[in-house]
Amino acid sequence: RYTAQPFVPERGGLSALREAAAGCRGCPLHRDATQTVFGAGSADARVMLVGEQPGDQEDRQGRPFVGPAGRLLDKALTEAGIDPGDAYVTNAVKHFKFTQAEPRKRRIHKAPTLREAAACGPWLAAELALVRPELIVVLGATAGKALLGSSFRVGRVRGTVLEEEIHGRRERLVPTVHPSAVLRADDREAAYRGLVADLNVAARALG
Ligand code: URA
Ligand code: SF4
Numbered sequence: 710r711y712t713a714q715p716f717v718p719e720r721g722g723l724s725a726l727r728e729a730a731a732g733c734r735g736c737p738l739h740r741d742a743t744q745t746v747f748g749a750g751s752a753d754a755r756v757m758l759v760g761e762q763p764g765d766q767e768d769r770q771g772r773p774f775v776g777p778a779g780r781l782l783d784k785a786l787t788e789a790g791i792d793p794g795d796a797y798v799t800n801a802v803k804h805f806k807f808t809q810a811e812p813r814k815r816r817i818h819k820a821p822t823l824r825e826a827a828a829c830g831p832w833l834a835a836e837l838a839l840v841r842p843e844l845i846v847v848l849g850a851t852a853g854k855a856l857l858g859s860s861f862r863v864g865r866v867r868g869t870v871l872e873e874e875i876h877g878r879r880e881r882l883v884p885t886v887h888p889s890a891v892l893r894a895d896d897r898e899a900a901y902r903g904l905v906a907d908l909n910v911a912a913r914a915l916g
Pocket of ligand 1: 760761762763764767772773774775776778779800889
């Protein structure tokens with residue numbers, strides 16, 4: 710079974726986690742990616758945003774949500790009254806998964822499997838235990854399934870405040886669509902408005 714568990718340190722803060730995650734070999738995704746993209750932000754953050762996995766830019770730069778999806782997310786958060794700089798931002802899966810027709814050709818994002826997301830879960834659990842956010846914003850289906858189980862359907866629960874027990878702690882979560890889905894939508898403006906509306910719910914829940 711693939712799992713990050715043996716690589717997760719038993720003590721230390723976020724920087725210890727980040728250092729250990731750089732050497733994770735818990736599943737095969739580390740082989741083709743450039744580096745581990747660990748979460749970013751303060752351990753004191755009130756809100757944690759959970760995406761799917763790093764994209765091409767994130768893989769190169771080593772930081773989550775620094776590419777096009779991240780720019781859109783920051784804009785939507787700001788519009789909803791959540792300062793992106795105050796959030797802890799991370800992904801369900803910490804390595805970029807992609808296909809590439811030939812070396813030097815464009816790397817195309819490939820969705821992680823449930824097995825890969827489950828393997829990477831111990832990192833997300835460790836981040837949650839250290840940050841202890843007041844609210845988790847769940848960005849799309851991969852993050853939702855990683856946190857809430859495989860029956861998660863984003864369309865059914867988006868824009869609502871859920872209360873669930875996750876790794877022994879009562880968490881409040883607001884699910885919404887993934888910002889990359891907004892970028893791919895036929896009606897991008899409507900999809901963007903929907904994302905901001907959901908983030909408004911998160912902002913109100915934070916108070
Ligand atoms: N999409 C994600 O889910 N996470 C990132 O960090 C970038 C794009
Ligand atoms: Fe480890 Fe997660 Fe990377 Fe797999 S994707 S090697 S579990 S950090």
